[in-house]
Amino acid sequence: MFAGNLNRTSEKKLSFPDVRGQIILSAIINEHLVTGEPIGSKIIAEKFANAAGLSSATIRNVMSELEDLGLVEQPHTSAGRIPTDKGYRFFVDNLIGVLTLSNEDLSLINNALGLNELDTSETPDKIMERTSRLLSALSQNVGIVVSPNFAKDRLQHIEFVNLSENRILVILVSAPNIIHNKIIRLKESLTSDELDRTARYLNAEFSGKNLAEIRTEILRLMHEETALFDKFLQTAIILCSQSIEDEEDSFGEIYVDGASNILSKRDFADLERLRELLRTIEEKSRLVQILTECLVHNASVKGNVQVVIGSENVNPSLQNCTLITAPYRVGNGETMGTLSVLGPTRIEYARMISIVSYVAQVLEKMISQENSKF
Numbered sequence: 001m002f003a004g005n006l007n008r009t010s011e012k013k014l015s016f017p018d019v020r021g022q023i024i025l026s027a028i029i030n031e032h033l034v035t036g037e038p039i040g041s042k043i044i045a046e047k048f049a050n051a052a053g054l055s056s057a058t059i060r061n062v063m064s065e066l067e068d069l070g071l072v073e074q075p076h077t078s079a080g081r082i083p084t085d086k087g088y089r090f091f092v093d094n095l096i097g098v099l100t101l102s103n104e105d106l107s108l109i110n111n112a113l114g115l116n117e118l119d120t121s122e123t124p125d126k127i128m129e130r131t132s133r134l135l136s137a138l139s140q141n142v143g144i145v146v147s148p149n150f151a152k153d154r155l156q157h158i159e160f161v162n163l164s165e166n167r168i169l170v171i172l173v174s175a176p177n178i179i180h181n182k183i184i185r186l187k188e189s190l191t192s193d194e195l196d197r198t199a200r201y202l203n204a205e206f207s208g209k210n211l212a213e214i215r216t217e218i219l220r221l222m223h224e225e226t227a228l229f230d231k232f233l234q235t236a237i238i239l240c241s242q243s244i245e246d247e248e249d250s251f252g253e254i255y256v257d258g259a260s261n262i263l264s265k266r267d268f269a270d271l272e273r274l275r276e277l278l279r280t281i282e283e284k285s286r287l288v289q290i291l292t293e294c295l296v297h298n299a300s301v302k303g304n305v306q307v308v309i310g311s312e313n314v315n316p317s318l319q320n321c322t323l324i325t326a327p328y329r330v331g332n333g334e335t336m337g338t339l340s341v342l343g344p345t346r347i348e349y350a351r352m353i354s355i356v357s358y359v360a361q362v363l364e365k366m367i368s369q370e371n372s373k374f
Contacts, residue, residue, distance in 0.1 A: 017062075017065065017066060017069060017071065017090075020054065020058070020062050021062055021065055021066055021069075021071075022094070022095060023048070023054075024044060024048075024054075024059060024062045024063060024066065025066055025071055025072070025083075025087060025090065025091065025095070026091065026095045027039075027044050027047070027048040028044065028063075028066075028072060028081055028082075028083060028087075029083045029087065029088065029091050029095075031043060031044070031047065032082055032083060032346065033346055033347070033348060033349075036266055036267070036346060037078075037080065038074070038075055038078040038079075038080025038081055038082050039080045039081055039082070040078075040079055040080035040081075041056055041059045041060045041063055042056070043080075044059050044063075045059055063081055066081070066087070067081065069086075070084055070086045070087075071083070071084060071086055071087035071090055072084060072087050083345075085309050085310035085311045085312065085345060088309045088310070088322070088345055088349070089309055089312070091349065092307050092309070092349050092353075096349060096350045096353075097350075099350060099353055099354045099357070100354060101354040101355065101358050102351075105138065105351070105354070105355060105358075106358070108138065109134065109138070109355070109358060109359060109362060110362070112130075112134045112137075113127070113130065113131065113134065113359075113362055113363075113366060115362055115365070115366065123179060124147075124178045124179070124330075124366075124367045125147065125178065125179060125253065127363065127366050127367060128145045128147055128253070128255050128337075128363070128367075129145075129255045129257075131143070131145050131255070131339060131359060131363050132144060132145040132255040132256060132257040132258075132339075133257045133258075134359065135257070135258075135339065135340075135341050135355070135356070135359060136257040136258025136261065137258075138355055139258075139341045139343060139347070139348075139352055139355070140258075140261050140343075141258060141261050141262065141341055141342060141343030141344075141347065142256065142257070142258045142259055142261060142262065142281060142341065142342040142343065143256070143257045143258050143339075143340075143341060144254065144255070144256050144257075144287065144291065144338075144339065144340040144341075144342060145254070145255045145337070145338075145339045145340075145363070146253070146254045146255075146288055146291055146337050146338045146339070147178060147253045147254070147255075147337050148174075148178065148330055148336060148337040154174055154208055154209065154210055155172065155174060155202070155203075155206055155207055155208065155209055155210065155211065155214065156173045156174055156207065157172075157173040157203055157207075158170070158171065158172050158173070158199055158202050158203060159171040159199050160195035160196075160198065160199050160239060161195075162190070162191070162192050162195055163183065165185075166185055166186045166187070166188070166189050167183055167184070167185050167186075168183070168184050168185075168186060168190070168195065168239070168242075169181065169182075169183055170182045170183070170184055170239070170242075170243045172211070172243070178330065178367070180253075182243060184239075184242035184243060185242075186238060186242065190235065194235060195239075197232070198232070198235050198236050198239055201232075201236060202214065202236065202240075211240055211243055214240055215237065215240045215241060218233055218236050218237050218240065219237065221233060254284045254287060254288055256281060256284070256287070259278065259281050259282075261343075262274070262277065262278075262343070262344075265343075265344055267320065267344035267345070267346050268320070268344065270320075273317070273320060276316070276317040277317045277318065277321065279317070280315065280317040280318065281342075286315070290313075290314075290315055290318065290323070291323075291325055291338045291340055292338070293314065294306045294308055294323060294325040294338075294340075304326065304327065305324065305325070305326045305353050305356055305357045305360075306323075306324070306325045306326070307322065307323075307324050307349070307353065308322065308323045308325075309322050309345055310322065310345045318342075320344065320345060321342055321343065321344060321345065322342075322343055322344065322345045322347050322349075323340055323341075323342050324340060324341045324342075324347075324349075324352050324353055324356050325338055325339070325340040325356070326338070326339060326340075326356045326357055326359075326360035327360065328360040328361070328363045328364040328367075329364055329368075330364065330367050330368055339356065339359060339360055339363065340356070341355070341356055
């Protein structure tokens, strides 16, 4: 069994139900996660009362108390209760218990990602793409993987390819062999020989440094070298500056799979909110910003999983969604990407938290394999 890690810190302390209240709340949530229907006292009495030693009258009273605490609510058309965002938060922070990954999920993940038989010919970007598909398949929701920050990656190899109209294709291979492609446009044209010479210089002198560090170092060298080398160094500065422009504060590629899964969820019956959610998923820059904000307060905690529930989401389009996110690290641990499952608030919290935590560790291991060709 794999045990996951979860940050259980929430911004506001919830009013605590007593032991009976916690038992009933847990029963309501677990049943609602399965059925999607409001849960009445009769169902709780039939399925859970004997084990808890509670009478039907006691259950009804406790459900009313839970409603007063804001942990459950009663839809207008039903006598049953459904969990509120506040109820789900209390459940995640206090009632899930020890998080474990089932042997079935463990086997599915290891087999799907080929952990037991690593394909050393597979590039990290393909691994990340496959991981997003796996998260989507396991959760039947949206699986998301964001590659590490382009400008913070450690340089392993860089190439420049001359295109038409002063456009240059930058191919950067970072440790451990994550490939980034970007097209930049220069004011002046450069020959292929000039590009090759600059690439050889950067590869020889700056391997192991990130692009921002390389840029700073070249600026320093500009004041020390003779005028004979100024033109060459200026070329290097221009290429480096253009390569990391608008990238230093952003994440890399984003891989999204399973957006169509949410179309079949009854939880997204409001068509206008569904359209806005789909627009958010399509606008990858917004999605990356949301994922980054999920981890910003706890990014230094290894194995940390963040759970943002419903109205806790700052973005209005996600306020009927739950986002479960974990970081993964590559290289020396300084460079961080993220992976997530996005779904309705009615999601299998314990299972999804365990899956996201474990997949993050597997992805980290696969990308950082020392004995691969990366």
